[in-house]
Amino acid sequence: MSQRGFTLALPADPSALAVVRRRLAALFADLELDQRAAGDVSLAVVEACTNVVRHAYGPAGGSLYVQAAAPTGALVVTVRDDGAGITPLAERPAHWDGLGLGLGLSLIAAVAQQVEIETEPMRGTTLRLTFPCTASGGQTVDDLTSPKA
Amino acid sequence: MHDGGRGADTDLLIERDLAPGVALVALLGEHDLACEDRLRCELDRLLDAGSSVVVDVADTSFIDVSVLRALYGAHRKAAARRRSLVIAWGTTEAVRRLFVLTGMLERIPHAEGRERAIRLAQERAS
Numbered sequence: 001m002s003q004r005g006f007t008l009a010l011p012a013d014p015s016a017l018a019v020v021r022r023r024l025a026a027l028f029a030d031l032e033l034d035q036r037a038a039g040d041v042s043l044a045v046v047e048a049c050t051n052v053v054r055h056a057y058g059p060a061g062g063s064l065y066v067q068a069a070a071p072t073g074a075l076v077v078t079v080r081d082d083g084a085g086i087t088p089l090a091e092r093p094a095h096w097d098g099l100g101l102g103l104g105l106s107l108i109a110a111v112a113q114q115v116e117i118e119t120e121p122m123r124g125t126t127l128r129l130t131f132p133c134t135a136s137g138g139q140t141v142d143d144l145t146s147p148k149a
Numbered sequence: 150m151h152d153g154g155r156g157a158d159t160d161l162l163i164e165r166d167l168a169p170g171v172a173l174v175a176l177l178g179e180h181d182l183a184c185e186d187r188l189r190c191e192l193d194r195l196l197d198a199g200s201s202v203v204v205d206v207a208d209t210s211f212i213d214v215s216v217l218r219a220l221y222g223a224h225r226k227a228a229a230r231r232r233s234l235v236i237a238w239g240t241t242e243a244v245r246r247l248f249v250l251t252g253m254l255e256r257i258p259h260a261e262g263r264e265r266a267i268r269l270a271q272e273r274a275s
Contacts, residue, residue: 018183
């Protein structure tokens, strides 16, 4: 059985973004994803992670969790934090508009096939992104340590 | 001047006198939130010195919205000072894709290749 995916738990700081991209790149190669599709997934996932780094926690920081799995015909990436939760649109400060959080979420919605958001004030946010994937024989994977057949 | 970035995968190449009145910032490799403040500072410094800026993304493998935000801010600052910021495309599609998806292709001036970008920067600043 082919098992493809990874799970990461990282400090929610900017250095995490390069780590996430590297793990995604390895997965894209494994899935033989075409360049355009891989680029779109990277953009969306990095935006989701950037939102966590920028907005989820206060100065004390926290953790960023990224899980990728490739069930047949899809690539599912879950980005999670234990932070403040996403502020409803009407309550956001004006500077969050334009090129802020709003654009990031719009970008994610533009490239992902499906976006699911679960957020609760002070208990964190989970963003589950589903992308089309033409990998053959991909099976659901949810553990970085799973052996590869 | 070749300034060090934050690691082997990312770098900024800066030339203050690429052409009369035009400086160069070449984004090499991957650039994201970790680079945003430094890029913004470098762009501010060049614009404060009175230059227009060509941002060459020919050798850029990845940028995110954080970087786009810095570029758009610099574009607006340049326009307010009757200078310009122009993106110089290379052959890769990865960076251009983000501009298309976010609508920035219509907002920030751009040209194919560094030479055309220099000419456009000089025309827009004149």
